[in-house]
Each structure stands twice: as C-alpha cells, then as structure tokens.
Amino acid sequence: MGRAPCCDKNNVKKGPWSPEEDATLKTYIEKNGTGGNWIALPQKIGLKRCGKSCRLRWLNYLRPNIKHGGFTEEEDNIICSLYISIGSRWSIIAAQLPGRTDNDIKNYWNTRLKKKLLGRRKQSNFSSKDTNNGIEENSYSNALSTSALERLQLHMQLQSLQNPFSFYNNPALWPKLHPIQEKMIHSLQSLNDGSNPVMQNALPNSPHDEQGQKGEFYKPQHDGAKINNPDQVHLLENIPLSNSGVPFVASGSSTNPMHSSLAPRSEAIHVQTNNNVGFQQLGALQNELDEILNNRTMGYVPQEDHDMASGFDCFREMNDSKDSLIWWSNDSDTKSASSNSWESSATPALLTQGMFQDYELGYSL
DNA sequence: AACACGCACAACCGCAGCTAC
DNA sequence: TGTAGCTGCGGTTGTGCGTGT
DSSP states (O other): OOOOOSSOGGGOOOSSOOHHHHHHHHHHHHHHOOTTOTTTHHHHHTOOSOHHHHHHHIIIIISTTOOOSOOOHHHHHHHHHHHHHHOSOHHHHHHTSTTOOHHHHHHHIIIIIHHHHHHHHHHHHSSSOOOBTTBOHHHHHHHSOHHHHHHHHHHHHHHHHHOTTSGGGOGGGOOOOOHHHHHHHHHHHHHHTTOOHHHHHHSOOOHHHHHOOOOOOOOOOOSBOOOOSTTEEEGGGGSOOOTTSSOOOOSOOOOOHHHHHHSOOOBOOEEEOSSOOSHHHHHHHHHHHHHHHHHTSTTOOOTTOOOGGGGGGGGGGGOOOOGGGHHHHOHHHHHHHHHTTTSTTOOOOOOGGGTTHHHHHHHHO
C-alpha cells in the first residue's frame, strides 16, 4: 500500500507553464503568500497544477531575485569546492550562492561544470593511452563510483590548481595515511602497475614509502561486517580497539546533521588477501575510497599528535582563517540554510579564499 | 532542406524527514 | 506511539533549441 498521491494526477496539467499560469501564481503569492500549504494553493487560485509543481515553479523561476545562467568564476569555484566536500547536496550549495536555486546549480553542474572540469582532467590524464594487466581504462573507471571518482579527481585537480607547490604536488606535505588506505593504494597501484592514468593522478604515492614512517592508527568506525567473498578478511582484526572495546574513531564529535551526512555510510573495510586481485577487490576498494572521501581519512592520527587537525597542517596553508567555518558548523543553520536558500536574506556566499577550509574541518571530524 | 544529435534548461517523480494529531 | 499529510530534496526525464551532416 503506497502513500496517497499528493494530487489528482488525472486532473492536473503537466509540462511547461504558460505565461498566464505564471502570472496567476506570481500575483497570488506576492499578494497573499503561500498560505503555508502548497497542496491547497492551486485549487485556491484555480490552477490545474499539482501543489508541488507550483512550489517548484515559484522557487525556481518566479520568485524575486532569481539569477539565471551567467555563473561567475567564483561561483564555479564555490560549487566545485562544495561538491567535492559534501557531494550532491545542492540545496546546501545553493545556500551559499544567493539568487541561485538548487535546481539551477544541479543543472549547471551536470551539463557544464562537470564536463568542463573532468573533461579538462581527462584530456591531460588520458593523453597517453595505456592499459594495464588487461584491464581497460574504462573498466577501471567504471569500477569506481562516479561520485567518488569525480570528487577524487576534482579534489586533486583543485588542489593542483589552487597551489601547484602544495600537498598533492609536494610529497613532503602528504599526511601519513591510515594503513588501510595505504594498503588500498598499494593494491590499486599493483593493479594499475603505476600506469593507469586515473589512479596515477587520483592516488598519491604513499608518503610512508617516502618517509619510511609508520604512525599509530585508529580503527575506523564501522557498524558491521560486509564480506561477500570468503577470501576477504577484515583488516580491522589487526587493528587495536580502544579501552572500551569500541573501535577508535576520530577525536571530536558533532551532532551537526551536516557532519553526519558527510559520512553517511559505515561499511566495514575489507580487502582480499589472495593474489587474485580483480574487480571484486575493486568493488571493496571503491567502498573504501568512498569512505575516505566521505570521512577525510577519519580515524587516523599520527602518534605524535592526537589533534586531528594538526596532522594535516598542509591544509592550513590554503586558509588561515577558521572564522568562516561557522557557516556549516552551526547546527541550527544546516536545515534552515537549506530551506531558506531562496530567501532574499540568504546565507552570505563563502569567501573564495576560504573555500578549502572544509577539508580541514573534515579531517577534524 | 531535412534529419540526427547534443546540449541546456525546466519539470516531474519518488523518497525521506518533519510535524501535527 | 503510530499514522497521515506536507515539504524539501536529489535523481531522472522531457522538451526546445542550436549545430553538424
């Protein structure tokens, strides 16, 4: 038994809005407001439209101070940065761009920005066509989730563009990785044999290899095991638990729904231990990659410094100020930022110079 | 000129969360 | 506490237009 439809589908007009319909809706809302009930509104004003459709039309097109098209370079940067940080949370991204709607940004991203950025990346990375271990590049790309791959690629790209001398271009600045990540990278590299352009650019060489250091690590948070293959074992078995027996997680906590949304999944980390490395492992690695992207290497703290953020000083160079972190560290604002994205008193746009601060915050979660 | 194709944008759909009862 | 209704969100689809063949 499904839920009741929000309106009588047979008695509702669909498709593009006519100027008359627009005028009717706009005039009424400007005069009376929505009345707090979108479902009832179309009947009130004699529109044969679904309430949801009216709401969408108003929010995305009719309301005042809407900007269409003409995205600036700064807006591009903000969108990219936020997409990499939080993924396709368009309403939140829209909250940072006054006058922009989530739908607009979503469309802009899907049709232009993504192609512009990933296309540029692809062009540079795939210029030297190569295959490895019989695995085609396309297969490799497909083995990683679109979102994870996109975000990882963009992450790398933006880092490079932002500061060619920092982080990904400077091994000395690379943070020590969680052993799981390290193992993952090794696995990918062995798969890749160092020649796959995607992974070559997506994954830095392990800094441990460079520095010969091994740091103490914490066990990532996990809810339960998910082993699809008997050959898979939990690396977690070899990772010490905290005193309480609860796996260590990153220091610090937050009730901010945004934070929880940054790491929505908590899948057990597992890899294959046999040498028959293949797509099954890729699947597991994909999860781990996604996990890392979502958790920002959550759970790993260098032994000498238990302050998570301090382990990632490399990010500090990008932005000295922490003040503007407030925009999403404020619990109460998360929801309202989303729902009020179209208000004239929309949340101020992020300063471009602070756009990378979320990485640092992410590591601090 | 006609057709195919790709792109950009608008709109729809289904789901999840919230709230009132 | 459970349920129904409403809202908001994100993914997907539809449509119109421009461009290439």
